[in-house]
Amino acid sequence: GAVVSQHPSWVICKSGTSVKIECRSLDFQATTMFWYRQFPKQSLMLMATSNEGSKATYEQGVEKDKFLINHASLTLSTLTVTSAHPEDSSFYICSARVPTSMYEQFFGPGTRLTVL
Amino acid sequence: GQQLNQSPQSMFIQEGEDVSMNCTSSSIFNTWLWYKQEPGEGPVLLIALYKAGELTSNGRLTAQFGITRKDSFLNISASIPSDVGIYFCAGQNPGAGSYQLTFGKGTKLSVIP
Numbered sequence: 001g002a003v004v005s006q007h008p009s010w011v012i013c014k015s016g017t018s019v020k021i022e023c024r025s026l027d028f029q030a031t032t033m034f035w036y037r038q039f040p041k042q043s044l045m046l047m048a049t050s051n052e053g054s055k056a057t058y059e060q061g062v063e064k065d066k067f068l069i070n071h072a073s074l075t076l077s078t079l080t081v082t083s084a085h086p087e088d089s090s091f092y093i094c095s096a097r098v099p100t101s102m103y104e105q106f107f108g109p110g111t112r113l114t115v116l
Numbered sequence: 117g118q119q120l121n122q123s124p125q126s127m128f129i130q131e132g133e134d135v136s137m138n139c140t141s142s143s144i145f146n147t148w149l150w151y152k153q154e155p156g157e158g159p160v161l162l163i164a165l166y167k168a169g170e171l172t173s174n175g176r177l178t179a180q181f182g183i184t185r186k187d188s189f190l191n192i193s194a195s196i197p198s199d200v201g202i203y204f205c206a207g208q209n210p211g212a213g214s215y216q217l218t219f220g221k222g223t224k225l226s227v228i229p
């Protein structure tokens with residue numbers, strides 16, 4: 001159990017376009033999901049906390065108008081990178097909190113975004 | 117904000133050797149988690165620690181939650197080639213509805229067959 005999927009696994013887009021990344025909890029309902037960004041050879045940086053049915057909470061320095069998060073159902077959260085630029089190229093990873101555990105988060109496989 | 121210092125940054129070991137890595141924090145955490153990440157994949161949870169002083173094993177992996185709640189270590193015994201990857205510690209302070217993780221910078225493990 002506790003499987004989290006992401007789609008797509010990789011995407012290449014032109015500068016100025018928008019890209020949507022989906023995060024799904026496959027076998028449990030997740031009231032809270034998290035979005036991380038990871039640059040090569042670096043650790044995971046939390047971007048935002050996504051709560052089902054409410055607005056996402058963004059970390060300091062993360063532009064909420066740039067990175068739109070929607071958590072429309074208990075099994076799906078989406079991250080849309082709007083007007084993407086080359087500096088947005090990164091590995092984006094989501095995680096979902098298992099509701100039966102206060103502490104444990106399970107991560108998706110990540111999405112590699114390359115902006116040309 | 118809270119910071120985690122994870123060491124070593126990288127290590128090269130011979131297959132069969134034991135491995136030890138640790139994390140220290142400038143402040144207290146109520147939960148410590150250890151994850152492994154392989155290239156192009158998301159982190160996979162290895163061990164979760166919930167109580168100060170707790171020692172928990174998962175196969176060849178053993179992790180401990182420090183008494184001061186400011187540190188944790190992970191040991192891998194009898195390493196094998198598939199242990200290769202980046203190991204991250206993460207601290208958490210659940211409370212007031214916050215379940216955010218603070219990650220260490222990772223320990224990159226290479227195993228020489």
